Amino acid sequence: MEGISITILMLIYGVICSILTSSMGVDTLSPTQLIKDGDTIISSGGMFELGFFSPGNPKNRYLGIWYKNVSNGAIVWVANRDTPLNTTSGILKVSSNGILEIVSVGNTNTTIWSSSNVSSKKVIINPVAQLLDNGNLVIREKSRTIWQSFDYPGDTYLTGMKIGKDLITGIDRWMVSWKSPNDPSPGEYVIWMDTNGFPQLLERQGSVLHTRFAPWNGLSVIGLSSVIGNVMPVMNDFVMNEKEIYFTISVDGSAISKTYLDPDGNIKVMSWVDSTQTWQTILATKPNDTCAQYGLCGPYGTCNGGNVPVCSCMEGFEPKRAEEWNARNWSSGCVPRTPLGCGDGNVFKVISGVKLPDTRSSWYNLSINLGECKMECSRNCSCTAYAISNITSGGNGCLLWFGDLMDVRESDGTEDLYFKIALSKFTIERNKSLGKPLGQGGFGSVYKGVLEDGREIAVKRLSKSSRQGIDEFKNEVRCIAKLQHRNLVKLLGYCIQGDETMLIYEYMANKSLDLTIFDVSRSLMLDWPQRFHIIHGIARGLLYLHQDSRLRVIHRDLKAANVLLDNDMNPKISDFGLARRFKGYETEANTNKVVGTYGYIAPEYAVHGLFSVKSDVFSFGVLVLEIVSGKKNRGFSHKEQRDNLLGHVSLAYAYSTIVKIICPKLRFNFPKSDHHAEDRPTMSSVVVMLDHESILPPPKQPAFYTEVSSCENVELSMTPTHNSVNNVTITTLNGR
Known part of the structure; x- marks a missing residue:
């Protein structure tokens, strides 16, 4: 009976298990x-x-x-x-x-x-x-x-997973490698999203930080992967809000794919190929990438795998321990040649195309632009560098670094890093590349220096090969030395000693206007209120020259290159070498030598040698159109026309398509100007219009309608007429 009972129980158990299994x-x-x-x-x-x-x-x-x-x-x-x-x-x-x-x-x-x-x-x-x-x-x-x-990934990331933090639940999702290909127990390598400062992906080996992937830049994570072949695209994204911060990866067009952290710490994005029954690696980190090692070059050092040695110091820095650097040990990094102060003695240098530094000691504001970002860093003595966080957001998104800059890599990204250095006292250093705001002008070389009291200065040094001579030098000193206005550049001093002839000005941190409005990336800094502010400031500066100063001054070379922008983007008119002073009762004059820059010269001045305050007004009108459109009058081309910018604007106005000439970022009713001298307003009228938004009269067809030359320097001899001046010559001077 006992045996029968046990048999029955076993049968019952088997039936129950069968029922449970079959009902699954x-x-x-x-x-x-x-x-x-x-x-x-x-x-x-x-x-x-x-x-x-x-x-x-x-x-x-x-x-x-x-x-x-x-x-x-x-x-x-x-x-x-x-x-x-x-x-x-x-x-x-x-x-x-x-x-x-x-x-x-x-x-x-x-x-x-x-x-x-x-x-x-x-x-x-x-x-x-x-x-x-x-x-x-x-x-x-x-x-x-x-x-x-999905909240607890292992060594494999699947489409739909998130690497990062849930700020509501506190769940932190990271990847952990296997110990070996046949042992799934947790290995040495971990990849996680660090949210100290601006979020970034980090990889550690045990307790040691192994690799840092640059923060999301709006398109990708620099350093996460390098292209293996021309295959299916890998899509990635970064999300940061009040609920969560995470990074995602997906392979477009692949049904079976994965991102894999192997036991050696390498990351591979892979897709399964049915025809060969193998995994195809689409993207992968480079296993022998020297610069992937975190902090290889130490603080303020930069790594470039294409250089020998791979490590170098940032500009203005030098190795902390030269003997270690000579022995290829760069971990001690670099130190500034001149310690950073807390004042105007600091300047910013830029490194382009970099993987941004470690952001764990950073601060960020995603709503301010590059110019505001610079001001934030300038005002804070502890700030060491700044950059734009999102290269796709129209120039918005600010990152500031505090403390040492670590793990910077050159030639591995699309970002620009602006880092702070201190200039030595009593030194004037020349920046040999144009557009840094130092460079070459019609006068000669332009240098940057620092006075004993820490003020930054710009120094123009007359070169022997300059197209301008001692007369223009003296003319500039005479004109500007007696002029004081917030929208005129300030002359601090000059020097004539032996062969040396120099002019010393206040330093303009944001360079000349042409370098901003005609540059694709820098122009994104200027919204309409800023452009209006610049136009308004130029108008006030001209009004002072024409009416309110002790001298009546005609600039005669007003153009975007001769308007400088200070730290707060305030415009200041510069380069008075070609200016003419009038007595109080004089309103116009004739000359047999027309000087200025082609594209900005008024018609009556170019043809008849007649110049007046209205000549500057013509140049101002051209400048306004350039600021509004973001296009140069000189060299402007249109696929259906041979007009210059003025002709193009005139046709656009006639066909009611004027909105098309506006810089795409801007949507506003823009100011208009005319070409006939008697029809042009005075600068006082312009300022009133700008102040009170007056309704302007319709424009007439411009006199200079087509672009006749793309040459940099133009010299024309005109055939005399009953209104012309014999042997009138137009000479284009490019000024600063």
């Missing part, structure tokens, strides 16, 4: 079901499978998820990485309070792994575990997800 859904697991070693569940689309497996050592059993139809490298997630089973007696179940558990069935029925972040004290009704077709294992209470495997 294809992709789900409920509290009344369990998965034994050898059983699996499959996602609804047949893409993924979940069950027990042994990667290399047949004695160790793990619960994992893998691509069902992939023959190798298919494991994408492992539950019990730290605690493998050493038998095949393990089961997976869902408790009534919604906790997944791996239990080693035996005398003690030991739980070796559980989804323990779900509180056992919380009442959960009818929880169900489900394997989704994207590889995510979720526990749901009706439609609410209470746990998911």
Whole structure:
């Protein structure tokens, strides 16, 4: 009887197990079901499978998820990485309070792994575990997800996962490599999103920071990957808001793909190829990339794998320990040649095309532009550098660094880094590249210097080959020395000694106007209120010259290159070498030598040699159109016309398409001007118009209608007429 009883019980147990197994859904697991070693569940689309497996050592059993139809490298997630089973007696179940558990069935029925972040004290009704077709294992209470495997990635990232932090729940998602290809226990390498300062991806080897991937720049994460071949594009994105901060990757056009952190710390984006039954690497980090090592060149050092040696110091810095650098040990980094102060003795230098420095000691404001970013860094004595955080946002997004600049890499990105250095006293250093605001002008070389009291200065040095001579030098001194106005550049002094002839001006931090409005990236800094502010300032400066100063001065070479911008983008008219002074009762004059810059010269001046305050007004009108349109009058071309900018604007006005000439960033009603001297307003009228938004009269067709030459310097001899001056010559001087 005993034997019969035991047999009946075993039969009943077998029937119960059979019922439980047969009632299990294809992709789900409920509290009344369990998965034994050898059983699996499959996602609804047949893409993924979940069950027990042994990667290399047949004695160790793990619960994992893998691509069902992939023959190798298919494991994408492992539950019990730290605690493998050493038998095949393990089961997976869902408790009534919604906790997944791996239990080693035996005398003690030991739980070796559980989804323990779900509180056992919380009442959960009818929880169900489900394997989704994207590889995510979720526990749901009706439609609410209470746990998911995507929150706990291993060495594999699948499309739909997030690397980063949930700021509401506190969940931090990172990748951890396997110890070896056959051992899924946690390896040495971890990739995570560090949210100290501006968020960035970091990789550590054990407790040592191994690699840093530059922060998201609006397009990609610099340093994360390098192109292996011309294959399917990899899409990535970065999200930062009050709820979460994370990074995502996806492969466009691939049904089976993964991002894999191998046991050696290399990252590979891979796609499965059915025809060859292999994984194809689309993107990967370079395993032998010298510059990938974090902080290889130390503070203020830059790494460039194409150079020998790979490390160098930033401009204005020198090796901290020269003997170590000579021995190829760069970890001590660089120190400034002159310590940073807290005043006007500091300037910014730029490195282009870099991976930005470590942002853990940074501050950011995503709503301010590059100019405002510079001002923020200038005002803060602890700020060491600044940059734009998002190269796709129209120039907005500010990053400031405080403390040492670490892990800068050259020729590995698209960002510009502006870093602060101190200039030595009593030194004048020349920047040999044009457009730094130092360079070459019609007068000669332009240098930058610092006075003993720390004030920055610009020094113009007359060169022997200059097209301007001592007469223009003296004329500039006479004109500007007696003029004081907020919209005129200030002459601080001059020098005539032996062969040396120099003019010393206040330094303008934002260079000349032409370098801003005609540059694609810098022009993004100027919205309409800023452009209007510049136009208004130029108008006030001209009004002072024409009417309010002790002298009546005609500039005769007003152009974008001769308007300088200070630290706050205030315009200041410069270069008075060609200016003419009038007595109080004089309003115009004739000359047989027409000077100025082609494209800005008024018609009556160019043809008849007649100049007046209205000559400057013509130049001002051209300048306004350039500021509004972002295009140069000289060299302007249109596919359907041979007009210069003035002719193009006139036609656009006639055909009611004037809005098309406006810089695309701007949408406003712009000021208009005319070409006939008697019709042009005075500068006092212009200022009133700008101040009170007066309705302007319609423009007439411009006199200079087509572009006749693209040459830099133009010299024309005119045939005399009854109104002309014999032997009139137009000479183009490019000034500063």
